[in-house]
Amino acid sequence: MIIAALQKTTLIDYPGKIACMIFTQGCNYDCFYCHNRTLIKKRCVKPMDFLYVHRFLKDRSALLEGIVVSGGEPTIHTDLPDFLESMKALGYCVKLDTNGSNPAMLARLLDDRIVDYVALDVKAPWEKYAEICSPAADCRLVSESLRILTHSTVAWEARTTLCPTLTQEDLKAIGSYIPPSVVWRKNKYRMPLVYKKEDSVRIHQDSLM
Numbered sequence: 001m002i003i004a005a006l007q008k009t010t011l012i013d014y015p016g017k018i019a020c021m022i023f024t025q026g027c028n029y030d031c032f033y034c035h036n037r038t039l040i041k042k043r044c045v046k047p048m049d050f051l052y053v054h055r056f057l058k059d060r061s062a063l064l065e066g067i068v069v070s071g072g073e074p075t076i077h078t079d080l081p082d083f084l085e086s087m088k089a090l091g092y093c094v095k096l097d098t099n100g101s102n103p104a105m106l107a108r109l110l111d112d113r114i115v116d117y118v119a120l121d122v123k124a125p126w127e128k129y130a131e132i133c134s135p136a137a138d139c140r141l142v143s144e145s146l147r148i149l150t151h152s153t154v155a156w157e158a159r160t161t162l163c164p165t166l167t168q169e170d171l172k173a174i175g176s177y178i179p180p181s182v183v184w185r186k187n188k189y190r191m192p193l194v195y196k197k198e199d200s201v202r203i204h205q206d207s208l209m
């Protein structure tokens, strides 16, 4: 697993817990409004020393309650389960932020009980997934992740960024995928500072919020 950054404390990213955040390098999507463009590439210019991260988390285990693993997309790393298992062994609650592209890994993490909370991005109505998240984004995998979480007992939430090009109709469609009992966070669109030239027009378009 390649760790690109560590945020030592967060009070807002793990509901009800004082946590730290780990950002993994690499993402299999390329959302046009991505705020973490430096994390998309698989190669990290300056990865964090794994032993340093582990030592830090071990030392802080009495002060922090949880760890949020975010990215990039954490599930592209085949050794993610081992890492999360080691975090559980230190006594942490583990939250996973995922774009939902790896339902097989998600199912394994749930079966092994090494995640306590999942935030699943549902970024667009299915027919707009490729347009918003890049042609590599297969909405069938996200739909399968949604199905897995819906049938699991883990605490989870769905998240949607209200990016330009999403319409009220799109939002209605996304809402129809998410069970009414599940928290659905609609994140305000913030214009990224770095974006691809060809996305300039839609980056500057008005969003729903």
Ligand code: SF4
Pocket: 027, 028, 029, 030, 031, 033, 034, 035, 036, 037, 039, 040, 071, 072, 073, 099, 133
């Ligand atoms: S899934 Fe997240 S990290 Fe990946 S490109 Fe989209 S917004 Fe960026």
